[in-house]
Amino acid sequence: MNMQDPNTSASRSPFPVSSQGPANPNDSDSSGAPPAGKPEVVQQLERGAREAVEELAEDASTHVRRIQQTLSNAGESLQQTAQTLKETGDEWLQCLRGAVQERPLTSVSASVALGWLLGRLCRR
Template sequence: MHNGSTSTFSAADGPVQRGVHQVGESLHSTIDRVSAPAHGAVHRASASAHQAVDRLAGGVAAAAGQVDRRLGRVRDTPEQLLACARGYVAARPLKAVAAALALGWLVGRLGARR
């Protein structure tokens, strides 16, 4: 992982310069050895986080699909009830008129008592 940007030394360099270079190379090597496990841990944590987000997104998408289906049924219910009532009135017009009259009379009586 060391990028090798330290200056190279030549045979003309003194012992102090060679020592400094060797210490620098040793430090770079130590940093690379120490940071390698951290890179692996970060990669594993990142992969786990991505998997958790994918699972969460899948669950939310499934829940959203159920909500959409139920909303569709709720929206369709009044139309279905109206169609059912139309069918009942068309099949039994006298019963429907008698039921409407009875219901109107009952509502009128209950409203008159107040």
């Protein structure tokens, strides 16, 4: 059996142990300052990427606001159209009621004729 001393195996471990420092000495500290060992090109690329992401976020925000406004306007327009159609339907119903009350026999005759015509059309 191959028994190793735990202290020796820990020193060969690829994973950091609490007694060892950070796994990557180039990691930034808690202050957020860039690591001293980072090349200037990498720092410029990071700044450029951050600026591009911020610009894209602003553009997306503008487009989202525009879409929300358009949808809001469309919703208001639909409500107005629905209200207009409801009022028109109510007016037609009142007109029809008035016609039936003024000429009940004519209205019944027209209804029977219309029913007969629809029945003939549906049979074919």
